[in-house]
Amino acid sequence: MTAAIRTEGLSLSLGGRAIVRNVDMTVPDSGVYGFLGPNGAGKSTIMRLIVGLLRPAAGTVSLFGENLAQRPRALLGQVGILIESHGLYEHLTGRENLLLACRLRGIDRRDIGRVLDAVAMHRAADRPVKTYSLGMKQRTALARALLGQPRLVVLDEPTNGLDPEGIMAMRDLIRELPARFGATVLLSSHLLGEVQEVADHIGLLRQGELVAEGPLRALSETEPLIAISTDRQTEARAALLALGLEEDRDSGDERLVFRMGRLTAAQINRSLVESGFAVSALAQESHGLERLYRDKLGSQPSFEAHSEQENRP
Numbered sequence: 001m002t003a004a005i006r007t008e009g010l011s012l013s014l015g016g017r018a019i020v021r022n023v024d025m026t027v028p029d030s031g032v033y034g035f036l037g038p039n040g041a042g043k044s045t046i047m048r049l050i051v052g053l054l055r056p057a058a059g060t061v062s063l064f065g066e067n068l069a070q071r072p073r074a075l076l077g078q079v080g081i082l083i084e085s086h087g088l089y090e091h092l093t094g095r096e097n098l099l100l101a102c103r104l105r106g107i108d109r110r111d112i113g114r115v116l117d118a119v120a121m122h123r124a125a126d127r128p129v130k131t132y133s134l135g136m137k138q139r140t141a142l143a144r145a146l147l148g149q150p151r152l153v154v155l156d157e158p159t160n161g162l163d164p165e166g167i168m169a170m171r172d173l174i175r176e177l178p179a180r181f182g183a184t185v186l187l188s189s190h191l192l193g194e195v196q197e198v199a200d201h202i203g204l205l206r207q208g209e210l211v212a213e214g215p216l217r218a219l220s221e222t223e224p225l226i227a228i229s230t231d232r233q234t235e236a237r238a239a240l241l242a243l244g245l246e247e248d249r250d251s252g253d254e255r256l257v258f259r260m261g262r263l264t265a266a267q268i269n270r271s272l273v274e275s276g277f278a279v280s281a282l283a284q285e286s287h288g289l290e291r292l293y294r295d296k297l298g299s300q301p302s303f304e305a306h307s308e309q310e311n312r313p
């Protein structure tokens with residue numbers, strides 16, 4: 001299948017510093033691709049390269065199988081963009097903002113009703129944008145990105161600064177875009193929780209390098225682990241090794257962590273108890289994506305937005 005986006009050897013330096021390093025990225029032509037990485041990893045810069053707002057120093061961007069540099073207008077006409085601030089005119093109404101976008105991009109104004117419905121902004125569409133909450137502004141900006149039925153929608157941190165209700169509304173909308181509108185979504189976020197909830201496919205970015213990419217399910221899957229505490233940890237370790245289980249690198253004397261292999265938690269527990277151990281804790285663990293994040297990005301993942309950003313206009 002043709003990819004919605006493919007980058008090959010994409011590289012860019014800004015201010016004498018390599019910001020994007022040899023990125024080969026493939027966004028399949030369906031579903032939601034979550035582009036995950038800490039602040040400053042280069043997500044916005046890569047998105048700007050993908051939508052032609054920046055030119056790469058080296059490498060290529062292809063959209064729907066065609067080289068962006070060769071047919072920028074035709075290809076970008078099929079892309080809806082919400083990058084950085086919403087960029088709406090505050091003194092105009094939501095509908096007027098959309099009308100302006102239709103005129104600029106040569107889109108039939110009859111599409112406005114469809115996109116307002118899509119983001120549940122019909123009722124407030126005739127009020128000036130300056131009276132909107134940040135969530136309403138973001139939804140209107142998403143509506144603008146959906147004008148003209150784009151094949152691809154590029155959303156840079158679309159929930160940044162929203163309150164929890166706004167975040168949930170935006171997540172629900174994004175999740176629905178592929179099925180309801182037939183659009184592929186490229187979404188960036190520094191929040192693992194957000195990406196986990198909406199994405200089918202993910203790319204992990206660290207310091208301008210793509211360090212992992214693939215279907216979320218495949219990347220999240222790891223063999224389940226079991227964490228065990230007993231009254232005699234050294235002997236328990238030996239007993240578990242004798243069962244043929246493999247000790248995990250997160251294991252310590254306080255808390256033994258083993259790969260479960262083909263055994264169930266109940267079987268492992270029974271075996272320890274039958275060998276005379278007092279088992280004080282035994283818990284199955286499975287957090288593949290968190291671990292991947294830690295391994296590849298070298299830091300603890302953040303899951304939720306900080307509350308001090310809530311409702312910033």
Ligand SMILES: Nc1ncnc2c1ncn2[C@@H]1O[C@H](COP(=O)(O)OP(=O)(O)OP(=O)(O)O)[C@@H](O)[C@H]1O
Pocket residue numbers: 014015019037038039040041042043044045046157190
């Ligand atoms: N015009 C520029 N000149 C110099 N450095 C820049 C420029 N634009 C961005 N950078 C730097 O490039 C790096 C990547 O920035 P970018 O905004 O792409 O990261 P990001 O992953 O989107 O992070 P965030 O989530 O904070 O937006 C940062 O260190 C930033 O300071």
